[in-house]
Amino acid sequence: MTQTVQPAAKAAPASQKTMTLAAALTDAMDLALARDPNVILYGEDVGVMGGVFRITTGLQAKYGKERVFDSPLTESGIVGSAVGMAALGFRPVVELQFGGFLYPGFDQMASHVSRYRYRSRGRWSTPLVIRFPYGGGVNLLEQHHDSPEAYLAHTPGIKVVIPSSPKDAKGLLLASIEDPDPVVFFENIKLYRSVKEEVPQGYYTVPLGQGRRVHEGKDVTVIAWGAMVQTCLQAAVAAEEAGIGVDLIDPRTLVPLDLELILESVAKTGRVVIVHEAVRTAGFGAEISALIAEHAIYHLEAPVLRVTHPDTMHSPFNAINHYSRPEPAYVADAIRQVLEA
Amino acid sequence: MLTPFQILAADGSVTQPDLLPPLDQVESIYRKMVRLRHFDDRLMVLYKQSKMGTYPQFGGQEASQLGATLALSQGDYLAPMYRNTGAALAFGWSPKQAILYWRGHPAGWKIPDELNMLPIIIDIASQFPHAAGAATALKLRGLPQVVLSFIGEGGTSQGDFHVGVNWASAMRAPAVFVIENNGYAISVPRALQSGADYLFKRAEGYGIPGHLVDGNDVFAVHHIAKEAVERARRGEGPSLIEHLTYRLRPHTTGDDPKAYRSDAETQEWAEHRDPLLRVRLLLTAQGHWDDQHEAELRKEAEEEFNAALAEADATPAPDPHALLEYAMASPTPALRAQGKILEQRIRLLEAQA
Numbered sequence: 001m002t003q004t005v006q007p008a009a010k011a012a013p014a015s016q017k018t019m020t021l022a023a024a025l026t027d028a029m030d031l032a033l034a035r036d037p038n039v040i041l042y043g044e045d046v047g048v049m050g051g052v053f054r055i056t057t058g059l060q061a062k063y064g065k066e067r068v069f070d071s072p073l074t075e076s077g078i079v080g081s082a083v084g085m086a087a088l089g090f091r092p093v094v095e096l097q098f099g100g101f102l103y104p105g106f107d108q109m110a111s112h113v114s115r116y117r118y119r120s121r122g123r124w125s126t127p128l129v130i131r132f133p134y135g136g137g138v139n140l141l142e143q144h145h146d147s148p149e150a151y152l153a154h155t156p157g158i159k160v161v162i163p164s165s166p167k168d169a170k171g172l173l174l175a176s177i178e179d180p181d182p183v184v185f186f187e188n189i190k191l192y193r194s195v196k197e198e199v200p201q202g203y204y205t206v207p208l209g210q211g212r213r214v215h216e217g218k219d220v221t222v223i224a225w226g227a228m229v230q231t232c233l234q235a236a237v238a239a240e241e242a243g244i245g246v247d248l249i250d251p252r253t254l255v256p257l258d259l260e261l262i263l264e265s266v267a268k269t270g271r272v273v274i275v276h277e278a279v280r281t282a283g284f285g286a287e288i289s290a291l292i293a294e295h296a297i298y299h300l301e302a303p304v305l306r307v308t309h310p311d312t313m314h315s316p317f318n319a320i321n322h323y324s325r326p327e328p329a330y331v332a333d334a335i336r337q338v339l340e341a
Numbered sequence: 342m343l344t345p346f347q348i349l350a351a352d353g354s355v356t357q358p359d360l361l362p363p364l365d366q367v368e369s370i371y372r373k374m375v376r377l378r379h380f381d382d383r384l385m386v387l388y389k390q391s392k393m394g395t396y397p398q399f400g401g402q403e404a405s406q407l408g409a410t411l412a413l414s415q416g417d418y419l420a421p422m423y424r425n426t427g428a429a430l431a432f433g434w435s436p437k438q439a440i441l442y443w444r445g446h447p448a449g450w451k452i453p454d455e456l457n458m459l460p461i462i463i464d465i466a467s468q469f470p471h472a473a474g475a476a477t478a479l480k481l482r483g484l485p486q487v488v489l490s491f492i493g494e495g496g497t498s499q500g501d502f503h504v505g506v507n508w509a510s511a512m513r514a515p516a517v518f519v520i521e522n523n524g525y526a527i528s529v530p531r532a533l534q535s536g537a538d539y540l541f542k543r544a545e546g547y548g549i550p551g552h553l554v555d556g557n558d559v560f561a562v563h564h565i566a567k568e569a570v571e572r573a574r575r576g577e578g579p580s581l582i583e584h585l586t587y588r589l590r591p592h593t594t595g596d597d598p599k600a601y602r603s604d605a606e607t608q609e610w611a612e613h614r615d616p617l618l619r620v621r622l623l624l625t626a627q628g629h630w631d632d633q634h635e636a637e638l639r640k641e642a643e644e645e646f647n648a649a650l651a652e653a654d655a656t657p658a659p660d661p662h663a664l665l666e667y668a669m670a671s672p673t674p675a676l677r678a679q680g681k682i683l684e685q686r687i688r689l690l691e692a693q694a
């Protein structure tokens with residue numbers, strides 16, 4: 001389940017620094033570029049400007065235009081060329097400008113990124129990372145709020161990583177860059193600069209496939225990733241004041257999934273709420289719910305509930321989007337419902 | 342360096358006098374350009390007052406968008422991208438609707454029945470295959486209309502650019518494809534998109550006419566677009582036109598161009614190659630225009646904008662139910678169930694307030 005990390009990567013880092021998720025990502029890429037000459041970064045606007053969210057700021061100046069560069073405007077080109085680069089030994093870390101714009105590159109992801117090793121029976125592999133900002137709660141245009149994790153989790157051969165905190169973001173990105181499999185790396189726009197925490201300095205990895213218990217409780221298991229972890233944490237803290245213990249689990253990676261941690265929590269609480277900002281039908285919550293039904297149905301005291309975006313487009317109607325995107329109040333209401341069931 | 346097709350030079354001198362329209366038409370076009378510029382700049386002001394959403398200004402590209410769109414006839418089709426608010430307004434989209442659209446109000450997103458405008462596309466280059474398909478539909482139905490679509494020079498790097506133009510070529514479909522080469526795709530300069538010197542030259546590979554036009558000369562733009570529209574209407578297939586222009590404004594209201602281009606460069610375009618300026622110089626040189634005319638026109642533009650803004654402001658706030666509308670022709674059982682969840686969320690937030 002967990003990828004083996006190189007022993008050196010586990011060395012305890014010396015000190016900590018308060019960082020935003022955005023800064024932690026920049027730091028991770030800086031370290032990766034310094035450590036491995038095969039790491040290269042490219043995408044739309046990532047060079048001179050440092051990306052629209054400034055996550056690659058300063059990296060072109062530091063590592064040069066051969067290793068950090070602006071690409072032509074084409075997602076199929078960015079992803080497709082990364083396949084060729086990776087096959088010949090580079091470690092491309094490419095940026096798509098928004099998750100809602102991965103679709104022109106999706107053919108390359110589903111048809112090629114995920115299949116090169118399989119198709120060549122191990123002769124070629126594609127150890128690359130595709131990063132992109134995603135998610136709602138910010139007032140942007142159409143297609144800028146999408147949360148497309150389910151398409152990718154449904155694609156065999158690709159790992160799906162979604163950090164919810166600066167510390168995780170840095171360690172998970174470094175683990176993703178080291179990983180022998182292709183990784184899609186989701187960066188929540190709302191989280192980029194709204195969360196800060198102590199982040200270890202220097203190189204470290206957080207293994208892919210290990211979830212994190214964000215809040216401990218014995219009454220209800222709440223499972224969430226990305227920005228929804230913050231949303232659920234607010235609901236968990238409020239619930240605690242009302243005497244309800246929420247066990248908040250952040251899987252951190254959807255593929256591979258830390259099912260053990262989820263099942264351990266479900267065995268304890270018997271009640272589950274799954275929260276995601278992606279649309280409901282065939283969202284990753286459905287997969288988790290099915291796994292719980294397969295492995296832990298006799299532990300359940302109530303039906304599993306999902307709090308999700310409805311089955312409609314992530315809308316550009318920003319004044320009303322909080323009715324689509326889960327809010328702490330909706331999570332709190334679901335917690336109440338599973339307890340009353 | 343090739344010389345782009347031009348009728349009116351940047352300094353207001355006329356390079357092809359026989360192609361210049363009569364002065365009253367020149368004036369009417371100038372009036373439209375000033376209105377467009379005013380609209381565009383006011384949206385930026387509104388943004389700074391937190392009364393507007395993210396908005397991609399078209400300032401500097403008025404000639405390119407207006408000149409081409411005016412080549413269309415009643416009933417023709419427009420397949421716009423996000424940069425084309427200018428084209429859409431020239432096409433008949435109301436300023437009130439455009440304001441509401443960029444505010445993210447569902448009322449602004451409703452395209453009026455009488456306007457043959459396809460939706461504004463944010464996903465770069467996707468509008469080209471749509472335009473090609475719409476043009477194919479017109480051809481199959483034996484209808485006389487044509488489709489006009491725009492793309493940025495950055496967008497020409499996408500697969501869908503090729504797909505759209507090639508499709509229309511293969512089908513000899515009545516489409517006109519305009520590349521607005523405004524120098525930058527956000528921060529990325531034109532030279533990084535392709536090793537080719539000019540993008541219009543791709544037309545040769547598609548077996549269709551290609552044109553290089555001074556995109557800040559509204560008369561040149563109009564002349565060439567008209568030729569392409571007429572050709573398409575005659576059933577002779579699509580054309581590819583490259584407008585050389587410049588985005589005078591930031592990429593969007595949220596962008597700071599200082600990160601990637603010099604103020605001096607922008608200033609040079611603003612002071613010497615502004616598409617409005619040369620028309621005003623011409624009108625003035627002909628004794629047709631003075632400062633008083635200019636002041637009156639600006640006042641008119643301001644009053645018109647204010648009226649549209651007042652109407653937009655008076656539009657009731659969006660209703661949350663809009664979120665579930667139009668996703669399906671009629672709601673699936675899942676969507677109906679989610680309608681109940683929406684009602685519950687409305688209650689929850691009301692209770693919280």
Ligand SMILES: Cc1ncc(C[n+]2csc(CCOP(=O)(O)OP(=O)(O)O)c2C)c(N)n1
Pocket residue numbers: 044073075097098101104424463464465492493494495496497523525526527588592
């Ligand atoms: C498929 C896709 N990828 C990325 C983006 C993000 N993006 C918005 S505008 C832009 C640059 C576009 O440049 P260009 O095509 O030259 O048009 P301009 O904005 O200059 O009019 C980019 C990369 C997008 N909207 N769609």
